[in-house]
Amino acid sequence: MPTTTSSVWSLDNPIRTGAPLAGNTRYDVGVIGGGIAGLTTAYLLACEGKSVVVLDAKPAVAGGETEFTTAHLAWVIDDRFARVALIRGDETARLAAKSHLTAIDLIEEIIKRENIACDFRRTDGYLFPGTDGNDIIRDEVVTLTRLGLIFERVDHVPFPAVATGPALRFPDNGQFHPLKYLSDIAGLIRKKGGVIHTDTQVVKVENGSPCVAHTKLGHTVTAGAIVIATNTPFDAGPSLHFKLAAYVTYAIALEVPAGHVSPALFWDTEDPYHYVRTAHGTDAEFLIVGGEDHKTGQAQDQQERWERLEAWARKRFPESGPARHHWSGQVFETPDGLGLIGRAPGFRDNLYVITGDSGMGMTHGTLGARLVSDLILGRTNEFAGVYSPSRWMPGALKTLLEENANLAAQYGDWLTGGEVKSASEIPNGHGAIIRHGLSKSAVYKDDKGQVHEMSAVCPHLGGIVQWNPGEKSWDCPCHGSRFSCKGDVQHGPAVEGLKAIEKT
Ligand SMILES: Cc1cc2nc3c(=O)[nH]c(=O)nc-3n(C[C@H](O)[C@H](O)[C@H](O)COP(=O)(O)OP(=O)(O)OC[C@H]3O[C@@H](n4cnc5c(N)ncnc54)[C@H](O)[C@@H]3O)c2cc1C
Incomplete structure (x- = not known):
């Protein structure tokens, strides 16, 4: 394994950078954060003729968690449908599936319309049992059947080496190269009249009509609406932080012989679970394997976690070559397993958030962009209630209390x-x-x-x-x-x- 961490997607492209904001400006919509959520929002609004600006603290857009993703485009909810249905009911579980399917459709539609070369392809997704996972698979089958979602029972996943027992196949998932996709989206935002400022950190947002974003260097953006798409919000009211739990997740990329592994998404029933896909690098094909999640700041055995991932992968894909990349990043979990997208809580009418990716930030960021754009444009969106940041989560009270007890315990470090x-x-x-x-x-x-x-x-x-x-x-x-x-x-x-x- 190399001595330093690097994501398999790293891509130098000048289109990802913009001059820092150097004055006070005014737009229809200000988007803070240039990851998949913020860039997609700006793109959709620019397509509707809105004047938009994207402000990002890093030297290049798509350099946050989006650079560290494994980029599965999945509609199958990470927390599993049985849990979502139990907590939020069948109709919400059905809508959650539909919202992520719609997000994959939207990505595909944009790629086709704008002719973006980003290795996009539709793939099957396979959920397969880890240790003692057969009961989980059985429960999931009952829920999927009741919800009327499309899946198929198969005898085993198409791994070359290991038949792991009965699995579930889900059609219509996808995969792509996120940085190739978003570099083009950044170019399209500009082409449609939008502006991108990088190295521009926002430190405060005033809600109102209009809203005002204040940068660290003392400049302002005044806008009819502001979208905080900073992965986790820095200024959208304290209540959101009680619903967000930060986890670190790990990934490695091993070289594999071309065509050795079927292009599909695989994930198991373990907790934390392992996830697998292949991707084309510039000079090799990679098997990308992720997992080993833990709460942020609550483990120091990073090296062992990457080594465990590598051992797990080599056992199942023995023809894998050297590990060329290893990296980690954060995901933000919510108590009910669904994101927090919409108007910021507390009567902040023109302030919007996209957060709580729940490990599905590619589709979550995309459906969040569509939802928030619709709200700004005064359109209805059938998923607004599913993801409302102000929602109560009585069915997820146990998880909410456990996460907040863990949070309180951290202050014991004083x-x-x-x-x-x-x-x-x-x-x-x-x-x-x-x-x-x-x-x-x-x-x-x-x-x-x-x-x-x-x-x-x-x-x-x-x-x-x-x-x-x-x-x-x-x-x-x-x-x-x-x-x-x-x-x-x-x-x-x-x-x-x-x-x-x-x-x-
Ligand atoms: C290892 C790993 C594997 C993953 N695998 C998958 C997967 O297979 N499928 C999937 O769907 N999801 C996956 N995810 C999750 C997904 O990558 C993220 O949820 C998603 O990229 C988040 O996008 P975002 O736009 O919300 O945030 P980011 O990409 O983090 O973008 C936020 C941006 O906001 C900027 N910013 C932050 N604060 C400020 C500020 N104050 N002022 C200005 N700018 C600011 C940052 O610089 C950053 O560019 C994975 C994540 C990790 C870490």
Whole structure:
């Protein structure tokens, strides 16, 4: 495995970058965040003649979690239909399936209309049993049959080496190269009169009519509507954070002989589950395998997790070659397994959010873009109630309470000791938490031995960050904010970096 992490999709394309915002401007719609959710929203609204601007904190759009995806385009709900139907009822479970199917259709329609070369193809999806998974498969069959969704029972998945027992085949899923797709979408936004500013972090949004987005450098965008598509919202009311739980998920890409594995999506019934697909690289075909999820900031065995994924893959695909890429990223789970898309809670009439991807952010971001665009355009959308961010989740109360108990427990880190007593115990290239009296420092020692000391307190809501040795980042276990080894924000909801501690 290479020593540093990299996504299999990394793609340098100047079309992904735009000049930073350098003044005060006015548009019909401001979109904050240029991942699949934000770019698709801007594209759809630009197609309707709206003037749109996309503001993204990173140097290039599609450089957030979208760059770290495995890009299954699935309509089969990750949390499984039996659970969604139990919590939200049959009609909502049926609509959830339809919404993700519609999202795959929309991606295909855009690709055909705009002639985008992004390796898109329709594929089957297979759910196969992991250890003790046969009961799960049986339950799912009962629900799928009751809901009238299209599936087929098969004796085993089409793996070359391992027949894992009865599985379910779902038609009409898909796969693509997300960065090729979104690079073209960025170009199309501009072609239709839209504007993209990168290196432009937004730190505050004022709701109203119009709304105003304020950037870190003191500029503003005034717009009739603002869409916060920043993966997890940094300024859309505190209530949303009680419904969002941040998880890290891992992926590896192994070289495989061309045509060795059927182009299909595979995932098993384990918790966390494994997911598999193939993809064309520039010089090889890859088997992409993901899984090993855990709550953000609550594990430090990243290397072992990638190794377990590799061992799992080699057992089932023994002809696999070297692991050329390994990486990780975040997904945001909701208590009922469905996203939070629509008007921000708390009477913020012109402020919209797309969040809570529930591990299905490619389709979720796309259906979120369609839904939010419809709301802005004053159109009805049959999925609005399914995804309303203000919805109550009585059926998911147990999960909601468990996740929030876990969140509360993280604040106990204020009382524990440090991981090491002094920086001299930290090897070069690593970080650790050190306690100084009542406070805690996040201390990183770079490859040359220089020590960088910061407050360990997450500026979002005061969690104590944890060192992530796999990605060399500081991760907050409370709401999923992530910071570089030197404390810069890499992922919200925090909008400020870790506070540097000057040594006197
Ligand atoms: C390893 C892995 C595998 C996955 N596999 C799949 C899969 O197979 N299928 C699937 O459907 N989903 C998958 N997902 C989930 C999916 O990749 C994500 O949910 C999706 O990419 C999120 O898109 P987004 O547009 O919401 O967020 P992002 O892509 O993260 O975009 C948000 C953007 O907002 C910007 N931003 C953040 N804060 C600010 C701010 N304050 N001001 C300005 N800009 C800001 C960021 O720079 C970023 O560019 C996977 C995720 C991971 C990590």
